[in-house]
Amino acid sequence: MTSVIAHWIDGAGYAPEGGRTAPVYNPATGAVTAQVALADQAEIDAAIASAVRGFEAWSAFSIAKRQQVLFAFRELLNARKGELAALITAEHGKVLSDAMGEIARGQEVVELATGFPHLIKGAYSENASSGIDVYSLKQPLGVVGIISPFNFPAMVPMWFFPIALAAGNAVVLKPSEKDPSAALWMARLWQEAGLPDGAFTVLQGDKLAVDGLLESPDVQSISFVGSTPIAQYIYETASKHGKRVQALGGAKNHMLVLPDADLDLVADAAINAGYGAAGERCMAISVVLAVETVADALVDKIGERIATLKVGNGADAVEPDMGPLITGIHRDKVSSYVDIAEADGARVVVDGRGFAVDGAEDGFFFGPTLLDHVPTTSRAYTEEIFGPVLSVVRVSSYDEGVALINSGQFGNGTAIFTNDGGAARRFQNEVQVGMIGINVPIPVPVAYHSFGGWKQSLFGDAKAYGVHGFDFFTREKAITARWIDPAARADGASAGINLGFPQNH
CATH class of the missing domain: 3.40.309.10 (Aldehyde Dehydrogenase; Chain A, domain 2)
Incomplete structure (x- = not known):
């Protein structure tokens, strides 16, 4: 009897007995090596609820602590990437050296993300108008969804989740059901690196899981790589539900x-x-x-x-x-x-x-x-x-x-x-x-730099990783502040009533 490849919810594997499954093959032999759980609505809800809790915990981490977790993940990945490459070869079929190359290119984004404090800091303009300062903050979106393809089960998720996590978001990753094990391996590595439970969730599944992420009001954005027809569907459906979308499609x-x-x-x-x-x-x-x-x-x-x-x-x-x-x-x-x-x-x-x-x-x-x-x-x-x-x-x-x-x-x-x-x-x-x-x-x-095409190869405004990635996974607040000078307050000075639109001077 083959084993069941589970979801990763609340920091642990989860695969309810009697649920829907799909076969996972070794493409080189044609043999079924496992079954992967396919989420029903209860598991979708549980995964997203776990991510909401994970966001509350992770977004409260200081920038310094978040950076330490990212560095720890980078070091663990570098030390054990051979394990991940073997999983990729067993389920996707690409040769081991190519799997190692995939991981290396994904690790570049992890390494970029470790320097995130510089890329998520706001800006400050003192005395933009008389006695008024204007400044901006970059804050995380919340729970973000990643839907990744079978051809790069490690690299494509790593195009997105290091930056999303660095910015303070919680991630729900929906890997391809054809090669689902790499996602679970990376989830365990994040836990070992010190990420709080729920901040990185793996939701195994098919279209039901995809639609659950697209339609949930608790998921703030969707990142996708796949064929053009599906990319267009992802973009249209997620946009209709008020989400940010970066959907990378096909190519010739x-x-x-x-x-x-x-x-x-x-x-x-x-x-x-x-x-x-x-x-x-x-x-x-x-x-x-x-x-x-x-x-x-x-x-x-x-x-x-x-x-x-x-x-x-x-x-x-x-x-x-x-x-x-x-x-x-x-x-x-x-x-x-x-x-x-x-x-x-x-x-x-x-x-x-x-x-x-x-x-x-x-x-x-x-x-x-x-x-x-x-x-x-x-x-x-x-x-x-x-x-x-x-x-x-x-x-x-x-x-x-x-x-x-x-x-x-x-x-x-x-x-x-x-x-x-x-x-x-x-x-x-x-x-x-x-x-x-x-x-x-x-x-x-x-x-x-950032990855993404034109025309029918990209739906949405943001490309993957680079500066585009940090812009995509954060939202900005602009604050206009005035603090009354203590001397003026002591004199009882008042600006008076003026119903006109505010002007800078």
């Missing part, structure tokens, strides 16, 4: 390759950005826009490198380059896009359909796939595939490439490969995308 990231680019560098970058984590990244490069004069040579170079890639169980002693996809259903969906591209006239240069790993035939594997001459009218081009499928689209010029990028519905990430600084400068100004790489294939900003 392009790499524009100009004739002067180093094609070996480009081919390496295309492999790394297209097939890392089996393509299950919102910042994956899924389309290579190759100027026609170098397209044949580039396709050959990418194909040569694909032939060297090893696919297998990410936990093996000899680590492969790429692991499986998250579920069999998702693998079949990715395969269907290759069928669509081929039917629409694309050439399948390297075919990952029907890929199997010896000894792991039940795993959810899909081989690295390379498509050439992909029509821009094909759904394989216009829709997010979220798998190890790299499409080559040939363009005649820089201008045609930029026009294609800008005509798409998404605006998450993009890259240009060139040795022409003038072309790169034009690109960064002309392309309508939120995150841009120049000879960098995966331009995920460092923690002190």
Whole structure:
């Protein structure tokens, strides 16, 4: 009998007997390794009520004490991140080194958050008007909800919760039901670091849990990463219920390759950005826009490198380059896009359909796939595939490439490969995308900048982490104060009655 992965409520695991559950798989073997609890309304209410109590306790901590807890979490995470990486590999399938890389990028935000006192302090203007001072305070929102995707079960939550907690909020994290254990591991680490019970709550579940967070009057904001249709639903529903929302959606990231680019560098970058984590990244490069004069040579170079890639169980002693996809259903969906591209006239240069790993035939594997001459009218081009499928689209010029990028519905990430600084400068100004790489294939900003796209890739005004994160998780009060001079009070002076609108002087 498989174990049940529980919620984390009031500082302890909680999974009522007889409740709804869903299977959790090891994607490399296809075996069910556990069941995850799916919250009903009673558990949703209990989780949010616990967070309300946790906020009362945590927000009363001094800035100095909050900072000490964040530093303690950072040190514990750094010492034990190997445990977390193993959990990620077992439930998501990415190779261990990639899981460690995910944690490292999340830890950057933890480290940013440890310096939070500077970023949440207010401002003071003395004598803004005669005898009047104006100053501002930044205060926490209260209980905040985080709804995270399956592809980064540690990093994406860490984009949000270190900053939310640093600012004094309480967090309710709803992880993906496909890989729920990382969230519980981090909850226990926060408890060990000294966070009061309730300030970090894990609510396992499906749409019922999501809607419970979106609709609860006790939840003040929602942070989300996932597909565009769900991001739009999250944004509309949470906004309707009066919440702040940052909802990061899908992507179709392009790499524009100009004739002067180093094609070996480009081919390496295309492999790394297209097939890392089996393509299950919102910042994956899924389309290579190759100027026609170098397209044949580039396709050959990418194909040569694909032939060297090893696919297998990410936990093996000899680590492969790429692991499986998250579920069999998702693998079949990715395969269907290759069928669509081929039917629409694309050439399948390297075919990952029907890929199997010896000894792991039940795993959810899909081989690295390379498509050439992909029509821009094909759904394989216009829709997010979220798998190890790299499409080559040939363009005649820089201008045609930029026009294609800008005509798409998404605006998450993009890259240009060139040795022409003038072309790169034009690109960064002309392309309508939120995150841009120049000879960098995966331009995920460092923690002190902010992550987020344009168009259908971001709903809401605030990006993730950086300054945007601290602004999102705090609200400002402006105070206008006048203290009567003791000498004037002794003289009995009075300003008199004036019904006009106050003016500064």
